């Protein structure tokens with residue numbers, strides 16, 4: 001006879017987390033780190049309504065962003081903060097080292113939605129100097145599944161090896177690979193049928209490759225591509 005499997009406890013997450021706050025000697029309650037986020041959120045929502053009473057009402061049912069941002073997951077590079085944009089202005093996809101991988105269903109779904117449903121005018125691939133993901137690709141350490149993700153960056157290195165190795169300092173080699181990786185990811189966008197079809201039918205979106213400097217907060221434009229630019233014919237569809 002088969003054993004009956006009985007689930008212990010609730011199958012659903014608890015509605016509230018009851019981890020206790022600590023009270024300092026002076027009687028002040030110190031919030032847990034994640035509770036600070038929730039408190040900040042309440043403060044932000046209240047302040048936003050105070051400044052612009054219609055803000056949330058306007059955004060509640062529709063988003064019409066002009067930009068798709070493909071950036072690194074690095075916590076130091078928040079798309080809206082560094083571009084001075086507001087909720088509703090940028091559609092965002094982030095992954096380690098801002099990669100455009102043609103088999104990444106997540107990226108492709110975001111791209112398809114941004115181009116064909118939101119009708120974005122610009123797509124920005126934004127890397128950043130001193131990127132840990134690109135650094136991992138330059139090394140030979142076993143980092144588990146991360147190696148699989150950054151493997152494509154090793155290919156970028158191989159293609160541009162002469163130029164990268166020409167740099168004398170290791171930090172300069174890393175930063176040049178970061179720039180070239182952004183350029184390759186812009187090219188990878190141009191290789192997709194989603195972009196090529198949109199270029200053919202609507203002459204948009206414009207593609208931009210940028211690199212953000214974590215040292216001074218400045219974004220450096222690296223490359224651009226539009227509907228009248230061409231890629232290697234090997235990657236061009238002729239029956240879209």
Ligand SMILES: [Zn+2]
Nearest residue numbers: 072074131132
């Ligand atoms: Zn990064």
